[in-house]
Amino acid sequence: MEFIQNVVLPVLPYVQIILSILLVAAILLQQRGSSLGGAFGGDNFSATFHKRRGGELFLFKATIVLSVLFVASAILTVIF
Numbered sequence: 001m002e003f004i005q006n007v008v009l010p011v012l013p014y015v016q017i018i019l020s021i022l023l024v025a026a027i028l029l030q031q032r033g034s035s036l037g038g039a040f041g042g043d044n045f046s047a048t049f050h051k052r053r054g055g056e057l058f059l060f061k062a063t064i065v066l067s068v069l070f071v072a073s074a075i076l077t078v079i080f
Helices: 002-029 036-040 055-079
Strands: none
Touching (some): 002 055
């Protein structure tokens, strides 16, 4: 318990700031589901089903991990 109060709690606000910046960046870097072809009457069958691959899948999973870490750090701040 002493370790948490002396080491973790003073560093926790900085960790939350870094996590929040990374989380916002990860969310903003993700592509939108609609394409420009549908806006001009084009046939857009790729919008019905989309499978994430490569960098897009990594960014999606990183967003989930960052959000879980951010919520966990927020809960840790409230508890202690």
